[in-house]
Amino acid sequence: GDSVTQMEGPVTLSEEAFLTINCTYTATGYPSLFWYVQYPGEGLQLLLKATKADDKGSNKGFEATYRKETTSFHLEKGSVQVSDSAVYFCALTTGNTGKLIFGQGTTLQVKP
Amino acid sequence: NAGVTQTPKFQVLKTGQSMTLQCAQDMNHEYMSWYRQDPGMGLRLIHYSVGAGITDQGEVPNGYNVSRSTTEDFPLRLLSAAPSQTSVYFCASIDRDRGWDTEAFFGQGTRLTVV
Numbered sequence: 001g002d003s004v005t006q007m008e009g010p011v012t013l014s015e016e017a018f019l020t021i022n023c024t025y026t027a028t029g030y031p032s033l034f035w036y037v038q039y040p041g042e043g044l045q046l047l048l049k050a051t052k053a054d055d056k057g058s059n060k061g062f063e064a065t066y067r068k069e070t071t072s073f074h075l076e077k078g079s080v081q082v083s084d085s086a087v088y089f090c091a092l093t094t095g096n097t098g099k100l101i102f103g104q105g106t107t108l109q110v111k112p
Numbered sequence: 113n114a115g116v117t118q119t120p121k122f123q124v125l126k127t128g129q130s131m132t133l134q135c136a137q138d139m140n141h142e143y144m145s146w147y148r149q150d151p152g153m154g155l156r157l158i159h160y161s162v163g164a165g166i167t168d169q170g171e172v173p174n175g176y177n178v179s180r181s182t183t184e185d186f187p188l189r190l191l192s193a194a195p196s197q198t199s200v201y202f203c204a205s206i207d208r209d210r211g212w213d214t215e216a217f218f219g220q221g222t223r224l225t226v227v
Contacts, residue, residue: 041220044204045218049213093212097212098216099145099170100216102154
């Protein structure tokens with residue numbers, strides 16, 4: 001079945017460091033890909049998405065490019081801030097179902 | 113807009129007790145769903161509904177019941193709680209009129225502990 005795999009966490013960085021969180025997927029169809037973020041004590045919220053190959057999603061300085069050839073959707077940010085500390089989830093959806101398949105989540109801690 | 117509202121935020125149950133987790137949304141979304149979040153496993157789909165009167169099972173439905181009598185509400189029932197149901201539960205809704213790959217809106221979650 002369809003699945004999403006994220007890099008193991010936690011990831012600890014200093015402020016202004018470069019961030020990469022790896023995400024790869026397996027899907028039988030043509031998935032749409034998402035990054036959701038969960039700040040402490042809150043629900044998930046959409047960070048960015050891409051719906052077809054070579055699309056780049058971006059928001060709040062974060063970027064991810066839909067790479068069909070490597071089945072990847074890695075999240076990057078050039079300079080992280082303490083306020084970026086959160087849990088990041090890579091997810092996909094296929095077909096007309098609304099079902100989201102999530103990776104296991106990666107905890108990011110940014111230290112001043 | 114309030115968005116997606118879940119109650120309660122925290123709950124402790126004894127094994128065998130029953131309870132209902134409430135979820136309400138005020139965005140007139142037809143699609144609603146329940147997920148559970150466990151460490152190292154991400155979120156897994158329990159049940160979902162594509163509209164009032166229609167529900168279906170997700171990946172991990174055992175031990176849970178749902179109903180959808182109105183567009184706004186989608187309660188999740190635990191009939192006989194078990195320690196394996198200790199988890200954080202999230203309700204989500206999607207405006208499917210904007211497409212199936214559109215943003216899902218999540219509630220703040222219910223942290224359930226079964227002892």
